[in-house]
Amino acid sequence: MTELSGPQDRFILHWLDDSRANRILWALELLQLDYEVKVYLRHPQTWRGPLELFKEHPLGKVPILEIIFADPRRPPVKLVESGFIMQYLLKNYDPNHILYPRDPEKQLEVDYYLHYSEGNLQHLQISLLINFSAKEVVPFGLKKVTKFLTHALNKGYYLHEWRLNMQYLEGRLAENGTGYFVGDKLTAADVMLSFPVFENVFDNEDGIKQITRDKRDLKVLFPNLYKWSKTIKYNPSYSKICVMMDEEVEDLILRNPHFEYFKQN
Numbered sequence: 001m002t003e004l005s006g007p008q009d010r011f012i013l014h015w016l017d018d019s020r021a022n023r024i025l026w027a028l029e030l031l032q033l034d035y036e037v038k039v040y041l042r043h044p045q046t047w048r049g050p051l052e053l054f055k056e057h058p059l060g061k062v063p064i065l066e067i068i069f070a071d072p073r074r075p076p077v078k079l080v081e082s083g084f085i086m087q088y089l090l091k092n093y094d095p096n097h098i099l100y101p102r103d104p105e106k107q108l109e110v111d112y113y114l115h116y117s118e119g120n121l122q123h124l125q126i127s128l129l130i131n132f133s134a135k136e137v138v139p140f141g142l143k144k145v146t147k148f149l150t151h152a153l154n155k156g157y158y159l160h161e162w163r164l165n166m167q168y169l170e171g172r173l174a175e176n177g178t179g180y181f182v183g184d185k186l187t188a189a190d191v192m193l194s195f196p197v198f199e200n201v202f203d204n205e206d207g208i209k210q211i212t213r214d215k216r217d218l219k220v221l222f223p224n225l226y227k228w229s230k231t232i233k234y235n236p237s238y239s240k241i242c243v244m245m246d247e248e249v250e251d252l253i254l255r256n257p258h259f260e261y262f263k264q265n
């Protein structure tokens with residue numbers, strides 16, 4: 001553990017609006033690290049990130065976290081992949097166990113959620129979203145058939161799997177009984193799940209109802225997840241980063257940035 005040098009290291013987070021990068025920002029804030037944020041904006045129609053991100057990493061995806069070590073002999077590193085970044089932060093920058101419990105059994109549970117969030121869960125949501133949006137990008141004559149096919153795909157596989165995962169998470173919360181996923185306080189597990197469960201679902205109720213074609217009330221379907229979502233929403237440091245980034249995005253838009261995006265055929 002870099003207990004002495006850790007707090008002096010500097011972090012640059014490459015952040016895109018409405019993205020997974022928010023949870024790394026939240027972790028940096030919770031761990032009180034010395035960070036700055038580089039803001040990128042999604043294309044308003046395609047929702048893709050700008051090509052500038054490819055200058056930072058060949059996959060052009062956020063989050064990207066640069067670490068500039070206080071020790072001048074250590075070259076800077078650039079980390080990608082949310083679960084991996086989170087694991088690195090917990091291992092090296094959480095000496096007081098703010099986000100990573102002391103108890104090894106609970107540590108194991110947190111580690112599991114770091115993988116689960118980007119493993120089983122996230123790809124289902126992405127697939128649902130892609131299937132939902134496909135009709136918007138195909139030529140007019142193909143819209144009806146695309147809608148039919150993508151709906152069949154969602155109905156036949158993705159929706160069932162996504163609901164299974166939501167029920168599973170609902171059950172894990174009920175079983176733990178503390179309002180958090182691990183132990184009785186906020187951990188990195190909650191931070192990781194804040195994107196797929198709070199931001200994508202409970203903070204996007206209309207969107208998720210359209211995507212899933214299910215108008216039922218999420219509060220009723222998943223009462224524990226709903227309660228947990230409110231805990232996330234009203235967490236002071238979470239609110240702080242949301243307000244801060246809303247302002248950053250507004251400022252950037254006013255400055256009329258010229259990002260480049262993939263050209264669509």
Ligand SMILES: N[C@@H](CCC(=O)N[C@@H](CS)C(=O)NCC(=O)O)C(=O)O
Pocket residue numbers: 016018019020021047048049050060061062063080081082083118
């Ligand atoms: N598994 C990766 C996924 C990264 C990812 O897909 N990031 C999205 C943001 S939510 C992105 O950069 N999208 C921009 C694009 O695809 O153009 C992680 O967890 O870091």
